[in-house]
Amino acid sequence: MFKRALVSLALLVSLSTAAIAEKLTVFAAASMKDAIERAAGEYQAAGGDEVVVSFASSSVLARQIEAGAPADVYISANTDWMAYLVERDLVRTDSEIIIAGNNLVIATAEGTKPAESPDALLDERFAMGDPSHVPAGKYARTALENLGLWKDVEKNAVFGENVRVALELASRGEVKAAIVYGSDQKAVGDLVRAYVFPADSHAPILYPAAATKDGAESAEAFLAFLKSEAGRAIFTDLGFSEATE
Incomplete structure (x- = not known):
């Protein structure tokens, strides 16, 4: 047995x-x-x-x-x-x-008109990936630095542990906008693409x-x-x- x-x-x-x-x-x-x-x-x-x-x-x-x-x-x-x-x-x-x-965009609430520059969309709290280690955050900081805006808007940035966290904060209305990938913005139905960063403002994604x-x-x-x-x-x-x- x-x-x-x-x-x-x-x-x-x-x-x-x-x-x-x-x-x-x-x-x-x-x-x-x-x-x-x-x-x-x-x-x-x-x-x-x-x-x-x-x-x-x-x-x-x-x-x-x-x-x-x-x-x-x-x-x-x-x-x-x-x-x-x-x-x-x-x-x-x-x-x-x-x-x-992918491309890098600013996603914000429905009804927001497309902007020619990101500064007006980032004049209040906005979310992005943590640029110390999150790729989307690194792309975002680089793009804003190359556009000469990072020093002005850094104080408004809320850092997420990944790009989907940043997207969720914007989707819940806890921040005015989020810098995310174009595919992320497309994945949710309650946020519009208000700005697309120029491809030459950051490294290829x-x-x-x-x-x-x-x-x-x-x-x-x-x-x-x-x-x-x-x-x-x-x-x-x-x-x-x-x-x-």
Whole structure:
């Protein structure tokens, strides 16, 4: 009886391990939430592995991977945090791809007229990602500095731990506006795009993705799906721009 129990336990452990192995864990930037959730669903429906996604700021996720978090794929909202993991030999560099681009906008309440300059939209409390580590916040600060406005509006800025937090603050009316990605503004129905920052006011907004160093072999299959026609259609539909490398 005891031996049978051991055999049964060993079988259960084996099956459990196999089930875990069939799951693909993806760490993705918060601004990619809608797109990656849809992509994961379509990938699974097409016969791919089950995909479990964790969303947060690119910096938080990169540091979690550095600390040993078990991720198979990392998707960043800028190239800096991907480079951070590359320098530490924590991703498979031959798997790295650019899956999408984006633009930087000011989202504010419905009824707000488009502005020719951002200063009038940022004359009261506004939200943005924390520029010390959140990619969207870094882009926003750089853009405002290049437009000669940062020193004037910095005092009004409320920093969020990721770009979706900034968006939520504006959506709830806790701030006058939020500097977010164009895809974020499109994702909510109660905010309008009042200003689009010039493309040359900040570095190109790109989303690199790669398999982690110890990630499952199937990580590359998911990355290939993101670059496929079906994957690109998801990003375009949700307001991202075409990926450029």
